[in-house]
Amino acid sequence: MSTRTFKPGETVDFVVVGSGAAGGVMARELSQAGFEVLVLEQGPRFTAADFKHDELDTWFNNALLNDPETSPQSFRKTAQDRAARVRDFPSLWYARMVGGSSNHFTANYWRFHEVDFKERSLLGAIPGTSFADWPIDYAELEPYYTKVEWDVGVSGLAGASPFDPPRSKPYPMPPLPVKSSGVLLERGARKLGLHPFPAPMAIASQPYRGRPACAHCGFCIGFGCEMRAKSSTLYTMLPEAEATGRCEVRSESYVFRVNTDDRGRVTGVTYFDEDRREHFQGARAVVLSANGAETARLLLMSANARFPDGLANSSGLVGRNLMFNTYAEVNAIFERELNEYKSVQVTRIVHDFYDSEPKRGFYGGGGFDARIGPNPIAWSLFAPPPERAWGAEFKSLLEALPRAMIVASHGTSLPLESNRVDLDPELKDAWGLPAMRVTYRDHPDDLAMGRFLQDRGVEVMQAAGAQQVWKAPLGESPGSPHLLGTCRMGNDPKTSVVDRYHRTHDIPNLFLCDGSSFVTSGRGQPTMTIQALAFRAADHIARFARGGDI
Amino acid sequence: MGAEDTSRRRFLQAAGGTLGAAWIALHWPQVVEAAAHAHEAATGSVDHAFKLLTPPQARDVEAIASQIVPSGATPGAREAGVVYFIDHVHGGVFARNATSFVGGLAAFQDEFAKSHPGAGLFADVDASTQISHLKAVDTTPFFGRMRFLTVLGLLSLPSYGGNENKAGWKVVGFVDRHVWEPPFGHYDAGYPGFEPYAKERQS
Numbered sequence: 001m002s003t004r005t006f007k008p009g010e011t012v013d014f015v016v017v018g019s020g021a022a023g024g025v026m027a028r029e030l031s032q033a034g035f036e037v038l039v040l041e042q043g044p045r046f047t048a049a050d051f052k053h054d055e056l057d058t059w060f061n062n063a064l065l066n067d068p069e070t071s072p073q074s075f076r077k078t079a080q081d082r083a084a085r086v087r088d089f090p091s092l093w094y095a096r097m098v099g100g101s102s103n104h105f106t107a108n109y110w111r112f113h114e115v116d117f118k119e120r121s122l123l124g125a126i127p128g129t130s131f132a133d134w135p136i137d138y139a140e141l142e143p144y145y146t147k148v149e150w151d152v153g154v155s156g157l158a159g160a161s162p163f164d165p166p167r168s169k170p171y172p173m174p175p176l177p178v179k180s181s182g183v184l185l186e187r188g189a190r191k192l193g194l195h196p197f198p199a200p201m202a203i204a205s206q207p208y209r210g211r212p213a214c215a216h217c218g219f220c221i222g223f224g225c226e227m228r229a230k231s232s233t234l235y236t237m238l239p240e241a242e243a244t245g246r247c248e249v250r251s252e253s254y255v256f257r258v259n260t261d262d263r264g265r266v267t268g269v270t271y272f273d274e275d276r277r278e279h280f281q282g283a284r285a286v287v288l289s290a291n292g293a294e295t296a297r298l299l300l301m302s303a304n305a306r307f308p309d310g311l312a313n314s315s316g317l318v319g320r321n322l323m324f325n326t327y328a329e330v331n332a333i334f335e336r337e338l339n340e341y342k343s344v345q346v347t348r349i350v351h352d353f354y355d356s357e358p359k360r361g362f363y364g365g366g367g368f369d370a371r372i373g374p375n376p377i378a379w380s381l382f383a384p385p386p387e388r389a390w391g392a393e394f395k396s397l398l399e400a401l402p403r404a405m406i407v408a409s410h411g412t413s414l415p416l417e418s419n420r421v422d423l424d425p426e427l428k429d430a431w432g433l434p435a436m437r438v439t440y441r442d443h444p445d446d447l448a449m450g451r452f453l454q455d456r457g458v459e460v461m462q463a464a465g466a467q468q469v470w471k472a473p474l475g476e477s478p479g480s481p482h483l484l485g486t487c488r489m490g491n492d493p494k495t496s497v498v499d500r501y502h503r504t505h506d507i508p509n510l511f512l513c514d515g516s517s518f519v520t521s522g523r524g525q526p527t528m529t530i531q532a533l534a535f536r537a538a539d540h541i542a543r544f545a546r547g548g549d550i
Numbered sequence: 551m552g553a554e555d556t557s558r559r560r561f562l563q564a565a566g567g568t569l570g571a572a573w574i575a576l577h578w579p580q581v582v583e584a585a586a587h588a589h590e591a592a593t594g595s596v597d598h599a600f601k602l603l604t605p606p607q608a609r610d611v612e613a614i615a616s617q618i619v620p621s622g623a624t625p626g627a628r629e630a631g632v633v634y635f636i637d638h639v640h641g642g643v644f645a646r647n648a649t650s651f652v653g654g655l656a657a658f659q660d661e662f663a664k665s666h667p668g669a670g671l672f673a674d675v676d677a678s679t680q681i682s683h684l685k686a687v688d689t690t691p692f693f694g695r696m697r698f699l700t701v702l703g704l705l706s707l708p709s710y711g712g713n714e715n716k717a718g719w720k721v722v723g724f725v726d727r728h729v730w731e732p733p734f735g736h737y738d739a740g741y742p743g744f745e746p747y748a749k750e751r752q753s
Contacts, residue, residue: 053728056706061643069646162747178744180735186744187737195747216730336736341724343734376705376722381698390618390688390697391681395721399624402723402735 003242003249004036011282012038013545015269016289017255017298020100021527022514022534023289024233025152028240029538030287031247035545038248038281039241040271042294043096045251046103046234051224055377058223064095064104070430071096077441077476079418085427091438091479092293092421095224098251099234100291101481101527103224106345107202107231108369108525109154111145111532113165114138115355115365116522123356126363129443130321130415134519135491135500136536138165144532144539149200152531153208153231156200163195163351173205175347176214180338181405182347185370188464189350199346199369202231202527211235216343222374253279256433258286258302258311258510266311266510272431285509285550287502287541289534292322292483292515296421297436299487299512312487312504312512317497319421321488322440323413323521324480326366328450329373330407330457331383332466337402340372346408353456354523356412364449366411366523368457373406385470400468407461409453410524414443415485442476450474482526487516501544502537509550513537596631596714601641602648606671607655608633613673614658614693615700617680625717627700635703635712643710651699654692661687 006012013035016026023039031037057063066073068090074083075091094101115122117134125131146169148154158170175198178186182199189196203220206213214229228235241247252274259267259280268282288295296319300310310318349369356365373379383404384397419441423434454471461469490496493505502513513534515526522529544550600608615627615636627633640648662672662683669675672683687693703712705722713719719726733739 054707056643056702056710060702157744160744160746162749175744177732177734178738178741179732180737183737183741198744215728216732216734217728218730334737337723338735338737339723340735342730343732376719376724377701380701380705380722390684392620392622395619395622395624395626398619398721399723 004245004247006036006038006248008279009282011268011284012036013284014038014287015040015281015283016287017269018100018288018290018294018514019098019233019238019249020094020289020291020514021102021233021530023287024099024102024237024241025531025534026287026289026513026538027247027249028237029535030542031241031244033538033542034246035542036246037241038250038283039238040253040255040269040281041098041100041249041251042254043098043251045098045249046224048224048226048228048235051226053217053219053223055374059374059378062089064097064222064224065093066090066096071435072427072429073436073438074424074427075438075440075478077439079439083424083437083439086479092436092483093479093481094291094293094483098249099232099238102232103230103234104222105481105527106221108346109148109156109200109202109528110349110367110523110525111165111167112138112141112522112529113163113354116520119356119520123358123363126414126445128416130417130488132415132490132495132519135489141529141532141536142166142168144535145528147535148528148531152202152236153204153211154200154202154528155205157198160197161195161351163354171200173208175199176201176203176205176344177216178347179340179343179370181340181370181372184334184338184405184464184466185348185350185407185460188460188462191463192459194350194352194460196348196350199349201344201346203344204229204231209236214344218341218343221345221371254431255290255298256301256431258288258298260302260304260306260311260507262306264306264507266507276431285511285541285545287511287513289514292486292518293421293436295512295514295516296486297423300423301433307506312497312506312510314506315494315497317417317488317495319486320417320419321415321485322419322421322438323415323482323484323518324440324442324477325413325482325484325521325524325526326411326442326446326450326477327480327524328409328454328474329472330454330461331470331472332405332407332461332464333400333468334403334405334464334466338405339402340405341375345371345373350460353453360452362445362448363414364412364445364452366409366449366453368407368409368453371406371408372404373408376401379404383472407457409450409457411446411449411453412523413446413484413521415488415520416443421486438479440477440479447474447476482515482521482524484515484518484521484526487512488519489517490519501540502533503544511537511541596634596708597638597711598631598634600634600637602652603633603637607652608637609673610659610671611636611655611696613680614684614696615703617677617684618697618700619704619721624721627704629714630704630712630717631714632700632703632712634714635706635710636699638711639699639702651695654695658687658692
């Protein structure tokens with residue numbers, strides 16, 4: 001069956017805004033359920049052959065990201081500060097292309113644990129924060145985690161981690177081959193009595209559903225996969241959606257307004273095509289899966305006489321409670337070569353510090369993994385400590401890169417109403433639309449947890465026999481690729497934006513599903529949960545549509 | 551030679567000839583195109599004509615870059631042709647930064663002339679004088695930019711004008727191939743396999 005192309009003026013069942021991790025799942029599930037689905041994606045459509053081993057263009061020229069010249073952002077730490085325009089690299093970073101950030105992600109696919117959904121009940125309130133339970137629990141999401149693993153494609157070893165939550169099926173593919181960094185992390189962690197285990201990754205370790213296995217080229221984090229081995233929606237969900245004959249993925253279609261009628265229902269969306277011509281697209285229902293930054297911005301940009309504070313914003317929470325996942329690094333150099341420029345980023349992880357422990361004196365939990373990060377350029381720029389940043393000492397570090405690795409830790413970020421995405425009152429993008437303004441300051445507990453995990457990483461590297469170990473500076477976050485919490489899910493319309501089925505409390509035919517739905521941040525690898533939520537939401541949305549309840 | 555022969559040859563070059571025939575047969579259709587363009591981007595001739603920098607500017611840029619990544623047992627910024635990269639990218643991928651870069655360089659040269667009267671250019675003085683001057687200015691935005699550009703000129707694809715003869719990749723032990731197989735390094739060779747944990751912790 002050939003790809004569907006909808007005619008101008010044709011009203012579709014669903015418009016899905018965004019084609020990334022969540023939008024791709026939504027498109028596939030709703031079209032396979034028999035509905036007509038138009039996916040509108042602001043970026044272009046690339047093929048595997050367009051992705052290059054070009055670190056300069058990819059990491060230092062925003063080849064896959066929003067261009068800060070045409071899609072600017074501003075950043076400030078608190079509402080009292082004046083936001084400054086961000087240059088060179090965006091604060092909130094995501095791939096602007098069909099498949100979205102599922103193209104350039106690292107592909108760490110951790111399930112949430114049971115505790116992630118009910119920490120407020122277990123630990124109590126945290127003053128000054130919006131810390132809350134989710135309206136759903138792990139058991140309700142478990143079948144959808146399994147669906148992600150099998151339908152999208154995740155490699156891993158079931159039962160390897162003693163901390164893993166219950167699962168109904170093993171992984172469909174074995175873990176990727178261990179790298180030297182993974183062996184060393186495992187060696188050090190086991191010596192300390194910890195429980196390192198093979199990392200679950202959304203990368204094919206063997207041929208899977210028509211895609212080839214990973215060729216270990218090493219250009220993974222931040223890059224699109226030219227082997228089609230990374231389980232990006234570009235290669236998995238979207239072609240399957242198009243194969244139904246009921247789904248069109250329309251690229252270079254930049255949605256800037258969700259339209260509503262006199263009854264307060266959504267009628268469709270308005271977008272710019274690649275020639276900046278404006279089009280209205282009618283839809284019976286709209287799903288925003290534009291990511292935790294763009295979904296909130298689009299709702300705020302869609303303010304009208306009936307919804308003066310933006311759509312779905314009667315709670316005032318659209319854009320608020322932005323969470324990043326605190327990230328910290330430890331550098332280590334060993335005696336012999338690791339050659340971390342080869343293969344995927346992560347092959348071993350540690351979850352022994354996943355749960356929050358009140359005796360630590362602060363809230364937080366997380367995990368850490370063995371990796372190197374983008375290299376050779378980014379490592380050479382950012383890993384050296386300040387006293388070895390140039391000259392002979394710098395050169396000797398560069399020569400040590402084959403023997404280097406990083407322990408990267410990923411932790412909780414508390415939800416704070418003051419951390420948010422909103423519309424910059426002055427700065428505009430190249431289309432004349434309000435730029436995204438980011439306000440973010442890490443909660444002290446988030447940084448304390450980051451430092452705690454960093455210290456554990458140092459111990460593990462020392463136990464593994466590293467010759468040199470040093471911590472990367474850990475300060476307040478200037479931005480993140482993890483964009484969470486800005487339209488949080490909940491049962492109470494006063495304290496949340498969407499209900500437990502991702503339907504907005506305010507508008508019955510408007511649904512939001514992406515990182516914006518998160519109530520808490522999890523421990524650092526959100527895409528697995530974003531996709532599980534999308535599979536679950538699509539099931540319910542299809543049920544509502546069949547029952548005339550939209 | 552036909553087109554397919556050419557691309558097969560390029561693929562084998564990019565893959566480094568390390569792969570078995572069975573692997574290639576399985577994956578051939580998926581990798582050949584990517585491997586071919588990767589190989590092209592990593593080669594190409596180096597253009598040694600300056601488009602932006604004047605000869606005195608080029609001498610100073612090269613001298614600064616050579617202190618950031620000095621030559622020695624392995625190549626430094628000079629051997630990698632970093633100065634050509636810095637010149638060329640300001641007419642290409644970083645064209646929008648050309649004015650601020652040249653302005654920063656002029657300010658650097660003015661500052662050096664003021665603090666070293668009669669010494670000539672930064673490039674003219676001895677290494678220890680260069681190093682002590684750079685230590686005095688290594689927190690300035692211009693030095694930060696020079697460090698950034700030096701690393702990129704050392705390690706980017708040669709098609710950007712630096713990393714001549716892949717000299718920078720030799721420094722950091724990066725090998726320009728498209729496909730790898732385990733073992734990847736010293737420590738994963740001979741890994742016995744993941745040993746499962748006893749179920750002691752699960753509650």
